[in-house]
Amino acid sequence: MSVLNRRIVLAARPKGAVTPECFRLEEQELSGPEEGQVLVRNHFMSLDPYMRGRMDDARSYAAPQALDHTMQGGTVGVVEQSRNPRFAVGDSVVGMLGWQLYGLSDGRGLQKVDTSRVPLSAYLGVLGMPGATAWYGLHRILEPRPGETLVVSAASGAVGAVVGQLAKAQGCRVVGVAGGAEKCRIVVEEFGFDACVDYKAGALHEHLAQATPRGIDANFENVGGAVLDAVLRRMNGFGRIAICGLIAGYNGEDIALRNTRSILVNRLRVQGFIISEHLDLWPQAHAEIAQAILGGQLRYRETVAEGLESAPEAFVGLLKGHNLGKQLVRLL
Amino acid sequence: MSVLNRRIVLAARPKGAVTPECFRLEEQELSGPEEGQVLVRNHFMSLDPYMRGRMDDARSYAAPQALDHTMQGGTVGVVEQSRNPRFAVGDSVVGMLGWQLYGLSDGRGLQKVDTSRVPLSAYLGVLGMPGATAWYGLHRILEPRPGETLVVSAASGAVGAVVGQLAKAQGCRVVGVAGGAEKCRIVVEEFGFDACVDYKAGALHEHLAQATPRGIDANFENVGGAVLDAVLRRMNGFGRIAICGLIAGYNGEDIALRNTRSILVNRLRVQGFIISEHLDLWPQAHAEIAQAILGGQLRYRETVAEGLESAPEAFVGLLKGHNLGKQLVRLL
Numbered sequence: 228m229s230v231l232n233r234r235i236v237l238a239a240r241p242k243g244a245v246t247p248e249c250f251r252l253e254e255q256e257l258s259g260p261e262e263g264q265v266l267v268r269n270h271f272m273s274l275d276p277y278m279r280g281r282m283d284d285a286r287s288y289a290a291p292q293a294l295d296h297t298m299q300g301g302t303v304g305v306v307e308q309s310r311n312p313r314f315a316v317g318d319s320v321v322g323m324l325g326w327q328l329y330g331l332s333d334g335r336g337l338q339k340v341d342t343s344r345v346p347l348s349a350y351l352g353v354l355g356m357p358g359a360t361a362w363y364g365l366h367r368i369l370e371p372r373p374g375e376t377l378v379v380s381a382a383s384g385a386v387g388a389v390v391g392q393l394a395k396a397q398g399c400r401v402v403g404v405a406g407g408a409e410k411c412r413i414v415v416e417e418f419g420f421d422a423c424v425d426y427k428a429g430a431l432h433e434h435l436a437q438a439t440p441r442g443i444d445a446n447f448e449n450v451g452g453a454v455l456d457a458v459l460r461r462m463n464g465f466g467r468i469a470i471c472g473l474i475a476g477y478n479g480e481d482i483a484l485r486n487t488r489s490i491l492v493n494r495l496r497v498q499g500f501i502i503s504e505h506l507d508l509w510p511q512a513h514a515e516i517a518q519a520i521l522g523g524q525l526r527y528r529e530t531v532a533e534g535l536e537s538a539p540e541a542f543v544g545l546l547k548g549h550n551l552g553k554q555l556v557r558l559l
Numbered sequence: 560m561s562v563l564n565r566r567i568v569l570a571a572r573p574k575g576a577v578t579p580e581c582f583r584l585e586e587q588e589l590s591g592p593e594e595g596q597v598l599v600r601n602h603f604m605s606l607d608p609y610m611r612g613r614m615d616d617a618r619s620y621a622a623p624q625a626l627d628h629t630m631q632g633g634t635v636g637v638v639e640q641s642r643n644p645r646f647a648v649g650d651s652v653v654g655m656l657g658w659q660l661y662g663l664s665d666g667r668g669l670q671k672v673d674t675s676r677v678p679l680s681a682y683l684g685v686l687g688m689p690g691a692t693a694w695y696g697l698h699r700i701l702e703p704r705p706g707e708t709l710v711v712s713a714a715s716g717a718v719g720a721v722v723g724q725l726a727k728a729q730g731c732r733v734v735g736v737a738g739g740a741e742k743c744r745i746v747v748e749e750f751g752f753d754a755c756v757d758y759k760a761g762a763l764h765e766h767l768a769q770a771t772p773r774g775i776d777a778n779f780e781n782v783g784g785a786v787l788d789a790v791l792r793r794m795n796g797f798g799r800i801a802i803c804g805l806i807a808g809y810n811g812e813d814i815a816l817r818n819t820r821s822i823l824v825n826r827l828r829v830q831g832f833i834i835s836e837h838l839d840l841w842p843q844a845h846a847e848i849a850q851a852i853l854g855g856q857l858r859y860r861e862t863v864a865e866g867l868e869s870a871p872e873a874f875v876g877l878l879k880g881h882n883l884g885k886q887l888v889r890l891l
Contacts, residue, residue, distance in 0.1 A: 494620070
């Protein structure tokens with residue numbers, strides 16, 4: 228048996244900003260599954276900033292995305308055929324099957340998920356990698372105490388929105404940084420942040436100072452660049468900064484930090500992390516987040532692009548901050 | 560009873576680089592001691608990079624040095640008169656009596672020291688604040704394991720030389736960064752580092768790469784700026800950077816870091832610290848260092864300026880890196 232698969236491969240490495248020409252849509256006959264394998268029909272695929280880093284051929288924590296191979300990435304879908312005893316036809320699964328309609332898997336890295344109370348797509352967002360990222364950075368690096376002020380950049384994004392809501396539940400004053408008045412409105416009104424600074428409105432430092440009258444104790448950093456520099460100027464003694472992403476530099480720009488002296492003067496701890504190295508904590512993270520969702524204390528948003536062919540443009544838009552919440556591509 | 564004291568006060572805050580005109584030498588009659596006080600004749604005073612920061616009127620971890628007041632700083636000397644039962648005439652003491660020949664103290668912050676096996680001046684260097692700084696940053700922040708590569712900047716300085724020798728005793732590959740061929744020679748030949756990179760020789764990144772063929776696991780940073788940037792490019796996964804000083808920015812220059820992405824990609828921990836907040840560990844640090852000195856495993860150098868009036872020029876020289884090892888001023 229075989230199916231007609233459609234997939235997107237990396238056609239060319241970007242020179243600076245990603246363009247749709249970096250990608251190529253292909254069709255292929257997919258035969259199988261072989262013994263031990265399952266064939267999954269992907270319903271949604273995830274677009275994430277980290278993918279930008281892998282498109283370069285640079286030394287990093289993960290191997291570069293190979294040219295002419297299917298773009299790697301997280302997916303949720305349903306098992307269509309199974310020759311693996313762990314999976315039955317109809318099982319909902321989350322995995323890393325990449326930018327394609329169908330994926331074959333030997334079951335490694337594939338997990339069954341329960342869609343009876345949360346929709347399938349949530350397993351790519353709040354109950355997936357972004358949710359675990361938010362939880363880990365907050366609870367294992369920043370460890371904020373009640374009454375402390377926490378700032379999170381890209382606050383309306385898949386990670387940032389969760390960070391802020393979890394920190395709020397911890398009793399922190401939570402300030403977001405986001406691009407545009409509409410995003411800031413949602414961050415405050417929908418996600419319940421105490422304040423949100425629009426970095427596109429200018430006077431970043433002044434606005435941040437107004438929003439953090441007692442300084443900043445903890446910063447969950449997704450952006451870098453001017454935002455991080457402004458945060459450094461407001462840090463309190465013994466503050467912590469979790470470096471989760473530096474999207475400001477994903478196109479190869481240097482992210483020149485000017486206020487590094489704050490690290491010394493304020494005895495800061497600045498720590499980078501990669502959530503895939505802490506898989507052991509994902510179950511705990513997701514259990515706590517699921518409870519908050521079901522209890523109505525945690526909200527999330529999704530931005531959904533329609534159809535595989537929309538993925539390149541949606542990805543370019545993600546890197547420019549066009550999304551609100553988790554950026555997904557619907558494949559069914 | 561009174562003595563004729565001579566002291567140096569801060570006459571003006573520096574605009575950019577420190578000049579001798581920032582200081583003023585004064586004479587004053589010092590009467591006392593009163594009940595509970597001791598009068599100390601200072602034999603040596605310490606010049607340290609941190610003093611530069613306090614000369615500015617900026618928010619920092621310590622209050623600024625007050626204008627027209629005696630420059631603050633560490634001193635060693637001998638008790639000349641005592642009306643405090645804890646101290647007897649002739650006791651050798653270390654304290655913070657400032658840039659002056661005589662100091663009055665109520666005993667707080669004044670400690671008796673044993674000069675039977677190490678000279679008095681050592682209590683301002685290897686057995687003083689710089690030694691404790693080296694020990695703390697190494698053992699409590701960097702925690703290097705045998706076989707790891709450690710880089711320390713300002714390697715021929717009072718702190719750097721101790722860091723490298725302690726790390727060498729831990730089984731690390733130790734690479735110094737220093738300014739000039741002569742300093743580098745001493746760092747390798749006298750302090751026993753595996754290599755030393757002369758940052759004034761150009762091609763900093765290439766030379767650092769040659770000296771650290773397996774990358775860098777731990778960095779004790781005293782300088783910042785271009786040196787730290789070059790180090791960031793060579794950091795290995797899960798590396799640690801202790802920010803002890805950023806002398807490159809002490810004149811108000813921004814210390815623009817370009818390679819901040821390494822913090823994320825390599826999951827680094829970058830941590831600033833101030834040794835005066837860890838006084839509880841000084842006895843342990845000094846006991847271990849004293850043992851290494853007496854056992855012949857740890858060497859140190861001093862650069863001694865003669866006479867109180869030489870202090871301003873010596874301090875300007877310290878900030879330019881003219882010293883080798885601990886910079887002192889002899890007052891007797």
